[in-house]
Amino acid sequence: MGVLIHANDSALIVMLQAGDKAAFTELYNRYKKPLIIHAYKKIGEPEDAKEIVQEVFSTLWSQREQLPSIQQVSAYLYAMVRNKVLNYIEHKQVEARYALNFQNFMDEGLNTSDIRLREKELQQLIDKEIAALPPKMREVFVLSRKEHLSHKEIAERLNISEFTVKNHIKGALKILRLKIGLCTLIALHYFF
Template sequence: MGFLIHVDDRELVVMLQAGDAEAFTELYNRYKNPLIIHSYKKIGDFEDAKEIVQEVFSTLWSQREQLPSIQQVSGYLYTMVRNKVLNYIEHKQVEARYALNFQRFIDEGHNSSDIQVREKELQQMIDREIAALPPKMREVFILSRKEHLTHKEIAERLNISEFTVKNHIKGALKILRLKIGLCALIALHYFF
């Protein structure tokens, strides 16, 4: 496997497009740390920076067959990271607005009927977003959150692995977090 150390980036991309996992690993090893540092400088959170880079490489692998002709691999990867960072920052701003509005709502001390109306609206929004999840992901998520089944119980009921169950739940939460924001996710724990 060490022979790939001497292969240039563009050749690695060609190998990657053909499904070569070792070429992918070599690209990952070459660029992972500089990309994490670059991402960290932009967002200031090391764990989130690592996750952004992980998502970039996950996308690179899953879309390997559709990759365009890449002349400069480092530039391509840095652009992918920049786009993920911009999405991250935008998402954090949305979360901050939700949190601020939620805090304002609490501080202003609305009467209980107003709170009930808002809770109902929030629950309807959550239900709509859950209904829009991919079918299997939705089924796993509902079994976990509404029927309170363990990962093992869900895996046995649906005849899938616990790992798949965990991935479906993680994916559902990620989608819901993006669609609804932090406050709605907090509400998930109260309503379900």
């Protein structure tokens, strides 16, 4: 593994595409800290910056076989972080808008048609983010939350372990929490 410290980024990407975990770890170790600092400068939230970088590397690993030709690894990773930061900011704005609308609702009283419209918008946002989950994670999450199957039932249906089911659901909630925000995640439990 010490040899990889001296490998150039292009060689590490080729090894990563072949499924080399050591190459992935080396890329992670090289770029994790600068990417977290970069994300933190954009959003000002250290924990969220770490989550964004974690998600970038998770995506890098899961899509390693479909990676395009990468000339500059650092530029590619910074672009991935930039896109995740933009999504984060967009979702924070949505969350802030919902919080403001909720406060207005509390101040002004019950408006049934407005509530239905907001529920529909929120449901569309939730469905969009669920659809963006990795396929197996999405399948497990839908079976759990929409079909209300237990971990054991899902494991039996998909021929996977209950531990794997639990990890998929935990991962899905973590991704949704980051993308949708805590405020709308509470509504997710309410709607399902």
